[in-house]
Amino acid sequence: MIQARILRVACSAIVLLAACRHASAADAAAGKLTAEGCAGCHGADGVSQTPLTPSLAGEPDYFVQWQLVFFRNDTRKNEVMGPIAQSLTDKDIRNLGAYYASLPPPKPETTPANDALATVGSKLASQHRCNVCHGDDFAGSGPAARLADQREDVLLKALRDFKSGRRVGTGVASMADVTYDLNDADMQALSHYLASRR
Amino acid sequence: MLPLAKLRTGSVTLVAVTALVAVAGFLFTSGARTEDLKHYNSNNKQFWTHPPDDWFMGDETKELQGTNYVKTQPPPTGFTKEEVEAKLKDIKLPPGFKIELYASGVSDARQMALGDKGTLFVGSLFLGHGTVQAVVDEGGKRTVKTVIKGLRMPSGVAFRNGALYVADIDKIYKYDNAEANLDNMPKPQIVYDDMPPYVPHGWKYLAFDKNGWLYVAFGPPCNICLPPTSTSQVRHIDPENGTAEIVALGIRNSVGGDVDPRTDRYWFTENARDWLGEDTPSDKLEYVSHIGVDFGYPYCHEGDIPDPKFAMGHKCSDFTPPALKLGAHVAPLGMKFYTGNQFPAGYKDSIIIAEHGSWNRLKYQGARLVRVTVDADGKNAKEIDFATGWLGPNNEYRGRPNDVLIAKDGSLLVADDYNSAIYRISYNK
Numbered sequence: 001m002i003q004a005r006i007l008r009v010a011c012s013a014i015v016l017l018a019a020c021r022h023a024s025a026a027d028a029a030a031g032k033l034t035a036e037g038c039a040g041c042h043g044a045d046g047v048s049q050t051p052l053t054p055s056l057a058g059e060p061d062y063f064v065q066w067q068l069v070f071f072r073n074d075t076r077k078n079e080v081m082g083p084i085a086q087s088l089t090d091k092d093i094r095n096l097g098a099y100y101a102s103l104p105p106p107k108p109e110t111t112p113a114n115d116a117l118a119t120v121g122s123k124l125a126s127q128h129r130c131n132v133c134h135g136d137d138f139a140g141s142g143p144a145a146r147l148a149d150q151r152e153d154v155l156l157k158a159l160r161d162f163k164s165g166r167r168v169g170t171g172v173a174s175m176a177d178v179t180y181d182l183n184d185a186d187m188q189a190l191s192h193y194l195a196s197r198r
Numbered sequence: 199m200l201p202l203a204k205l206r207t208g209s210v211t212l213v214a215v216t217a218l219v220a221v222a223g224f225l226f227t228s229g230a231r232t233e234d235l236k237h238y239n240s241n242n243k244q245f246w247t248h249p250p251d252d253w254f255m256g257d258e259t260k261e262l263q264g265t266n267y268v269k270t271q272p273p274p275t276g277f278t279k280e281e282v283e284a285k286l287k288d289i290k291l292p293p294g295f296k297i298e299l300y301a302s303g304v305s306d307a308r309q310m311a312l313g314d315k316g317t318l319f320v321g322s323l324f325l326g327h328g329t330v331q332a333v334v335d336e337g338g339k340r341t342v343k344t345v346i347k348g349l350r351m352p353s354g355v356a357f358r359n360g361a362l363y364v365a366d367i368d369k370i371y372k373y374d375n376a377e378a379n380l381d382n383m384p385k386p387q388i389v390y391d392d393m394p395p396y397v398p399h400g401w402k403y404l405a406f407d408k409n410g411w412l413y414v415a416f417g418p419p420c421n422i423c424l425p426p427t428s429t430s431q432v433r434h435i436d437p438e439n440g441t442a443e444i445v446a447l448g449i450r451n452s453v454g455g456d457v458d459p460r461t462d463r464y465w466f467t468e469n470a471r472d473w474l475g476e477d478t479p480s481d482k483l484e485y486v487s488h489i490g491v492d493f494g495y496p497y498c499h500e501g502d503i504p505d506p507k508f509a510m511g512h513k514c515s516d517f518t519p520p521a522l523k524l525g526a527h528v529a530p531l532g533m534k535f536y537t538g539n540q541f542p543a544g545y546k547d548s549i550i551i552a553e554h555g556s557w558n559r560l561k562y563q564g565a566r567l568v569r570v571t572v573d574a575d576g577k578n579a580k581e582i583d584f585a586t587g588w589l590g591p592n593n594e595y596r597g598r599p600n601d602v603l604i605a606k607d608g609s610l611l612v613a614d615d616y617n618s619a620i621y622r623i624s625y626n627k
């Protein structure tokens with residue numbers, strides 16, 4: 001935090017515009033410091049061991065930023081994340097996005113699931129063209145989340161929240177459109193498949 | 199986060215329709231199958247009242263697959279004042295002109311209107327959370343404040359006789375004595391609401407004529423369809439008593455217009471349909487030559503391209519062509535006739551158009567200000583670049599202008615929603 005403060009002071013003096021620009025750009029190292037308070041729920045190194053709490057490691061920068069912006073302006077309502085996000089500045093949000101995006105994604109604890117449920121999930125992912133926004137390897141990009149190796153309970157809750165309209169998302173809310181056609185069994189199959197992907 | 203989702207109620211039935219579309223230009227060889235392309239049947243009331251949330255991403259073609267409105271959005275936390283100022287260094291203007299930052303942090307800045315006391319009111323659209331903002335200038339020190347909250351998509355603003363007018367999809371509000379009440383805006387009067395409720399292409403722009411009547415365009419709630427009869431038109435509205443005339447038909451998405459001081463005719467920009475091709479059809483500049491003029495949508499585009507599906511037996515010669523074709527997917531929005539005394543004499547009665555830039559094109563174009571000179575009778579329209587540099591070398595946006603306004607001293611104010619900023623262009627020879 002001290003590092004960030006020095007940079008802020010340097011900028012407020014009339015110094016080189018270049019130095020100020022550097023400070024305005026995202027700072028993953030500063031993000032790491034800010035993220036120390038997040039590890040309690042989201043796990044050390046961003047890999048979550050907490051039920052219904054997502055892993056953030058390897059999530060795309062803009063995805064992380066958008067969720068924090070949504071929590072901060074109450075677009076996405078959450079009793080825990082709301083107050084936390086209220087205390088974050090734009091700079092904090094950028095730094096957190098850069099930090100989490102820089103972390104290696106979670107390693108799956110088991111081998112990829114080849115069971116029947118995963119096979120159903122794989123067909124559904126194809127049919128609903130998840131790869132168009134989330135990538136062929138489901139690693140995400142821009143505002144679209146990394147799905148591969150995310151906690152299965154988190155993925156399932158997300159799909160259910162999109163379907164019920166409790167959560168909207170950035171892709172012109174196309175998640176609502178996608179989930180309109182899914183029933184709960186479909187969503188369970190999809191979550192199982194994506195959570196076990198490498 | 200788009201409020202479109204909040205307005206979506208009920209269910210939507212997607213009908214998979216294989217649409218045969220005449221495509222100009224090259225085709226991808228990526229192997230995308232027709233079944234992979236999204237299709238919507240947008241030609242029905244169910245679609246207009248409950249559009250799927252990504253309604254304009256429908257009707258995909260192989261050629262343009264992958265283009266996506268979301269890709270043109272600014273980053274989640276926007277840009278700092280320093281970042282915006284740094285990008286202004288790349289803007290090219292004719293000799294003698296300069297551009298500077300007038301105000302930053304004007305969230306999702308859209309149409310602008312100037313109050314008599316110099317307050318700049320600014321509307322917002324997709325990312326503005328339903329607010330109208332004001333930039334107050336106190337001897338060069340400018341503060342930005344949110345003066346109206348709780349609307350939906352209040353993109354259109356205008357000021358006349360002390361009152362602020364705000365257009366929010368299907369209502370035009372009037373806030374009396376606005377500048378004296380910035381911190382405590384009065385409850386507005388609804389001066390016009392004989393308007394359809396559709397949100398897609400329902401965002402409005404306001405242009406007063408010298409008699410206090412407003413010109414307002416109504417867009418169809420689809421990319422291409424046989425439009426509901428209350429849309430696809432320009433109306434001339436009297437806010438004093440809520441009566442209106444339909445002055446033009448056959449238009450699609452118009453979010454910019456101004457009255458020609460030479461003739462009192464209404465001129466306006468129009469965004470043509472998507473998903474037809476990289477280079478087709480052209481966006482347009484048009485004017486109301488006579489009451490009931492019909493510009494051809496959905497049957498005919500740019501005056502000479504019959505729609506592959508919706509021509510429905512009509513010929514383009516049945517309709518009125520544009521005064522000028524502005525180019526495909528440049529997205530012309532706000533425009534004004536230059537009436538100030540600061541710019542060189544030749545600029546008098548020129549039109550300055552803000553082009554927002556493409557989303558439905560593989561290689562973006564637009565994202566600039568252009569100057570159009572045209573005779574009073576609508577002939578000899580010519581276009582020249584005025585301000586360029588908001589499109590970077592890697593097809594990335596560095597800004598997206600969407601409106602212009604002549605300030606009292608004759609300088610030009612520019613709204614840029616991508617950077618949430620207002621710029622000022624001035625001339626000094």
